[in-house]
Amino acid sequence: MTSHWILGPGAIGRLLAHSLSPFTDATLIGRRTLPEHQRLTTPEGEERTQRLATVTVAELASHPLPSPGCVHITTKAMAAETALASIADMIPPTIPLVLWQNGFLAQPRLTDRWPGPVLCATTTQGAYLTGSDGVVHAGRGPTFIGDLNNQHGELAEVMTQALTQANFAATAVSDIRQRLWQKLAVNAAINPLVALNGVRNGELRSDAYAVRVEAVIAEAAAILEQESIAPPAGGKGEDAWLALVWQVVENTANNKASMLQDVEAKRPTERGAILGPLIESAERHGLACRELTKLNSELAKLEAAF
Ligand code: KPL
Secondary structure, three states: OOEEEEEOOOOOHHHHHHOOOOOOOOEEOOOOOOEEEEEEEEEOOOOOEOOEEEEHHHHHHHHHOOOOOEEOOOOOOHHHHHHHHHHHHOOOHHHHHHOOOOOOOHHHHHHOOOOOOOOEEEEOEEEEEOOEEEEEEEEOEEEEEOOOOOOOHHHHHHHHHHHHOOOEEEEEEOOOHHHHHHHHHHHHHHHHHHHHHHOOHHHHHHHHHHHHHHHHHHHHHHHHHOOOOOOOOOOHHHHHHHHHHHHHHHHHOOOOHHHHHHOOOOOOHHHHHHHHHHHHHHHHHHOOOOHHHHHHHHHHHHHHOO
């Protein structure tokens, strides 16, 4: 993979740019100007400053760059399509895309609409921004890459090799749809509740919240079964989903979930990409989704007051 454009200078976008830049040509693209000198704090606490190639969409329109080998879209889920539209006439429509969004909203839409190959990535790398010139790589975690129709296995291999070489460990997989939905289920059980109540993940273990976590999982397990999404590692139905959710709550007890960070910053949340596909599927299959719908309306109400 010769050169990478990274569209969306959030935490994962900047982490990718820091990782790829010493090894290959990587350009970070945003709507606003970013300082060229960017700081990375590693999980070991080491601080490094790197000069990254940064450019705004407006600068790119007036001073076009040579076409990249691929475009990583690292915006929030609901911004992915607009972000791609902002650069679409600057790149050939055959360029491979890599989608890094949570949930399952941008992935099926762009897979249907973009003429070139569309890879989807799901990552457990932990990272957060510290202002316009810093990102903290809080924890390492695996990344999986594949495409929804399993037509681009070789490209997924090339992409994961490029990332792994850059110390961003990634594996090509043939079950990315399963993995995206599994992450979505965990996010649906944790993110809306912590965001609405302003609590860290670990607090969901208290009785008042645990009942709602269980209600979400009861609805989600039935929906996932209809979507042919297997329960996690060898388990069965609702119990396996619950065990996974409680494990993630335990592992991330001290975390402020991404949706809580959005609410605190008065940014729109990813509810449409996380709760949306579950509610839409429940309606399609005639399944109950009272708790999911309630969470979605509560979040909508909260966001309307920003
Ligand atoms: O993925 C997460 C998020 O914050 O979006 C979890 C797993 C809930 C960890 O906080």
